[in-house]
Each structure stands twice: as C-alpha cells, then as structure tokens.
Amino acid sequence: MLRFTLERLVGMVVTMALVSVMVFLIMELPPGDYADRYAFRKYSGTGVNVTEADIQAIRVDLGLDKPLVFRYFDWIGGIVLHGDFGQAFAFETSVLKVIGDKIWLTLGILFSTLIVTYMVSIPIGIYAAVRRASVADYGLTVFSYLGLALPNFLLALILLYFANKWFGADIGGLFSADYKDAPWSFAKAWDLFKHLWLPAFVLAWSAVAYQLQTVRATMSDEINKLAVTAARARGVPETKLLIKYPARLAINPVVSTIGFDVNRIFSELPIVAVVLGLTELGELLLRAYLDLDMYVAGAILLLLTFMIVFMNFISDLLLAWLDPRIKLGASS
C-alpha cells in the first residue's frame, strides 16, 4: 500500500505542476495586462495624457515586465515556498486577504455537499437493492428521476421560499447578520452550519439521485454473487454480510467518481451561489478575470483544480483499499 500511495502521490505532484503551467498560460491569455488596465482606471477622465512610457513604468513597478518563464517561476515559487499567492492589484492587497475567507467557505460547501451526497445515496441505494422490487424501491426510483430532472437552481429557489416562509430565516447567505463580521467562535460555526445545509442539500440533490441509482445497480449485481451466498451458507449474520461482502464492492463506482463530483459541484456552485446569495470563489474568479487581476484569478483556478486533483488522489487510495486487486494490478 505504501508503494502504491507513493506512486499516486508522485502522479499527483506531476499533474499539479502541469496544471499550474496551464493556469499560468490561461492567466496570460487575455490581451493586455493589468498595467494597461491600471493606467486606464487611474487616469481616464482626469485629462492626464498617459504615455506608453508611463504604462511601462507601472509595468516595471508591478513586476510585469519580466519574461514569461521568469514570472511563472516567481509566481509558483512564492506559492509553494511561502504560501504567497501574489498581489491582488485591484484590491491593492495580497491575494490571500482577498480570497482567504471565501476559500474556507467554498471548501465548507464542497465537503458538506460531498458528505450529504454519500451519506444519503450509499445507504439508500443499498437498501433499494436489498429490497428490490418493493414499494420502497419503486418510490426511490421515481424520486431519482425527479432528482435528475429538476434543475438545482430551481430547487434552490423553492427551498429558499419555504425556508423563509416556515422558519422566517434569512437563509440566503452563509451567515446571519449578527455573525457576518464577528470573529470566529463556536456560535459563529454553528451559525455557518445552519446556513450550510441548504446549499449542500441543493448541490447534492442531483448527485444523490444519480449515485443512488449507481449503488442500487452495482449492489443488485453484487448481492447475487456466489461469494455472498457462500458467506451466508457459513452463517454470517445478514447485516454484517451485506456490508462486508457486496456493499464494499458496490460503492466502487461511487468512490471512483469523487473527482467528477467535485468538478460538478464547482461548476454548479456559482449559479446556486447567486440564487442563495452566497459569497464563494466562482463569482470572484469571473470578476478578477475580467479585470485582468491575474494573480487573484490564478490563485482561484489553481486552488479549484488542486482540489479536484487531490480528491482524485483520495479516490484512488480509497479504491485500492476497497479492492486490493487494483493495487496488485498497478504494481505488477
């Protein structure tokens, strides 16, 4: 297992290095740079005539005049060695200050969504397979189709309406007004939790519907395997039997798509965030990109892709642990 873990770890580092180059190139893609934008902002309408030399001076000032390769290593070196993501030009502060809180909130939403997705879809999918062709099974199938058909921003609107109507809560946003600017405390964390369930529920909705069907299908297959009958014929108690033998293999396809789920959550998050009034990274990414505030955009892109690559790594390790044949196949 150690060797397998190291192999995958090296794979992850290589992938991240390539990703960072790509992110940097994407940052460079828009025409012009922040020096132009800065000059335009500062002097437009003031009557001052900005010369090319002035812009060049700004460029030197911001370190944007150096060659591409040099700037790349400067950037990535700062991140890896000092955790320094560079300057957020438009905000005139460091990138970390700008995105700091939003990272944690985005990660909070990501992990609550993943937890809700798997905690709901896995046990229910297993249950539906065990009770195959029962009323409960048919009911769950209908729910799944509904879940897949209903767009989640619509679901967000509906839930927002009912949450307001029944709880009177200002469920939009991630904090109540009282805690919005308060320092972190247990009460603030609890307040966050009370607000997190809604976006997590909305974002998990379609994934639950999908993964539930996956688990149900693989579990139905696994349950009929001879190894399960053989274990039952040895007197293994039914609940333990189901978890130890078929369920362990039935969740393979779910585990192997964790990275895919993370990706999907990141793509759906901005729309849901707008509807629910959340402040997350996606919106900031778009603004930074339009502003040519490239270090902010780069940091966000890098962090989001890193999360996807990292979760893929976790998914590989989990898979190898669930099914040792994978590990054997990889190292032989």
Next chain:
Amino acid sequence: MDDMLKVENLSIAFRTDEGLIAPVQGVSFSVQKGKTLGLVGESGSGKSISTKALMRLLPGTAILGEDTKMTYRAKNGEIIDIEKLAPNSRKTRHLRGGEIGMIFQEPMASFSPVYTVGNQMMEAIRLHRDMNKKEAREFAIEMLDKVGISNPAQRIDQYAHEMSGGMRQRAMIALTLSAGPQLLIADEPTTALDVTIQAQVLELMSDLQRDLGMGMIFITHDLGVIAQIADEVAVMYLGTIVERGPTRDIIRDPKHPYTQGLLEAIPKLDSLTHRLSPVPGDIPSPHARPTGCPFHTRCTRKIEGVCDVKAPTEVDLGEGHAVACFLHADEGRHVA
C-alpha cells in the same frame, strides 16, 4: 435409525414473472452419519435448490411445499425441523456452517476477491467456535495444512486469485470444514477442475469425511464421479427422484431408462474411440412440465397411454433399491 438428515416430500415452487413454477416436487431422501449420498441428474433437475432448501438459502421468491418436512439431528442431539426455522434467526445461522457446510462448483467465485482466504476462514471459525483471533488463525493454518496446502502460514494471507484452481478448491474445503459442520453438501465441487486435480480433490474429500465422520451429499451430473465417492445414489430428473439405491446396484444394474442413459454417457476407458452418447432429447422447460412421467418425452421405452398419462410411483426392488417407472410396476407390465 442412524439418519442425521431426513427429507420428506420436499417441494419447491418459485414465483416468477411468468407465473408459478415448481422445479422440485415431492423429493424424499435421507443421509446417514459418515455416509455419502450422491445426487445425480442433468442440470436443471433441481439438485442445487433442493440442497439450498436444507440451509434455508432459497431466495424470497421460493415457496416450500406444505407437506415438506426436513428433520435434522444436530451435533448436540437436538432435533431441528428445518422447514420451521425463521430464515435469519440465530438457530438458522448456527445451522448454516456450524452444522451443515456447503461447497460450490466455482472455487474462485466462492471466495470474496477483496478479503484474504485467512480473513474468511477466521470469520467462519469465530462464528462457530469459541476462539479468539489468535487461536482462530492458528486453527485456520492447521486446516489449510490438513487439506494439503503447502506453506499454510504464508498462504493464509493470500487472496483466492493468487492460488491455482485446485488449491483454491482445497482452500474452500478448509474454509467450509473449519466451521465444524457435521454434514457437508458438495455441489459439483470438482466439475470446474481438470481431471487429475479432480481425482485428488475427490480423494481428499473422502479422506476428510472418514477422519471427521461427516455425512455428505455429493451433487454431480457425472455418474462416473459418483461411483468413486457415494455410498448411495439418488437420480433426479425434473425435480423428482426417479431411481435410488446403493451405488453398486445403481451402477451395475440400473433400472430406470434415464439412469441407463446417464451410465451410457460415461466415457469408458476400454473404448476411448467410442463417442460419448448423452441422453438424447432436450430437458423440458420447468414452465412446460410434461404430464405423467416427466421423462416420457425422451424415453425410448415409453408405454403409450400409460407413461404420458399417469405419474409413476416408486416401486421397491429390495435392499434399498427403488425406481419410479412403469416398466417395473404392475400397471406397466400388464400393458407391455
């Protein structure tokens, strides 16, 4: 009487999408301590489901006949009415493995691919024997050694897919026997193995049976294998027993045309050029059971107006040999 297991009138029906089917109808047999009953018949004759019923392993769609009685005498002398057990009760779980063990045709598929052989053995041992982890592991190694696996202390931590076919079936035997069953059901345990390994596994099984004093039900579609291992034989066709008796009598002097056909299908050593002749004709589907004797559609000696009308009852031929065939009954002889 020495019967450890007595099955009377076992009938099994299944609810299916096409309606009720009844693949086992009124089967009776018994197993004596230390003896082997061979169950023979082509595939689909109901051998596997009949033995699964003994361990209450049939799926939820199965219905046992009302007259079905399965009486088992446990190791501690207690008489258990298997048909009355609740499917997932403690008693049923003790019966499964601890009293009756089962070995299947596919040793590879019988093991879980994600747990080591030792993991599955220790699980069975700890369920049925009062042992801690360490004792269970030592016992498992002992069992692997007993079935002739070399290096058992290393093999115990291997997965089934790291073993050869013959070794896997040996490991399966060790796994099943480690729970300490008194009756072993072997459902075509050698069918998937090649001939030399098949002979070794058969020998191992009869040795172990002798050492442990177990009763055994040995299922096969090959009467040649039965000759090597069984004391008594029951020949099944479409869910009924058509002939039964001591193995010698059945092999030397089969009475039922179906048994005769099965015997002719065994390749003879002295006539290797002789082509294998399986029983001609197709097995009817369980959805379209023939009326009368179930075998009459393929029988070369069928009596018109008798065999296709009435189901034959069992005729006792003495010394435990019995046959369900009109050729040996009064009705048949009158006509013939």
